[in-house]
Amino acid sequence: MPEFVKVARLSEILPGKCFKADVNGAKIVLFNVAGQIFAMEDSCSHLGAPLSSGYLGKDSISCEWHGATFDLRTGKALSAPAKDPVPTYPVRIKDDEVEIAL
Numbered sequence: 001m002p003e004f005v006k007v008a009r010l011s012e013i014l015p016g017k018c019f020k021a022d023v024n025g026a027k028i029v030l031f032n033v034a035g036q037i038f039a040m041e042d043s044c045s046h047l048g049a050p051l052s053s054g055y056l057g058k059d060s061i062s063c064e065w066h067g068a069t070f071d072l073r074t075g076k077a078l079s080a081p082a083k084d085p086v087p088t089y090p091v092r093i094k095d096d097e098v099e100i101a102l
């Protein structure tokens with residue numbers, strides 16, 4: 001059973017922005033899309049660019065290096081050159097605390 005770990009305060013993740021966190025040695029990025037928080041590994045599955053530097057869409061993130069796009073909910077690669085998904089993590093919010101399950 002995955003364990004939820006506190007990674008940020010909700011107030012630290014502004015709408016349309018991201019928040020980077022190091023969780024048990026894993027580089028995680030949280031995105032706030034119109035108040036909904038998504039968590040994924042901060043590494044593009046193509047050549048490892050930080051997705052925290054990418055371009056945030058309504059339900060996707062585009063890598064700034066070569067333009068691959070990933071679904072924020074599933075991590076699925078939606079466009080080339082990436083083929084593999086990026087790991088995503090369940091998010092739970094308790095009051096102002098944002099937790100993800102690892």
Ligand code: FES
Pocket residue numbers: 044045046047048049063064065066067068081082
């Ligand atoms: S490193 Fe992300 S598309 Fe190439």
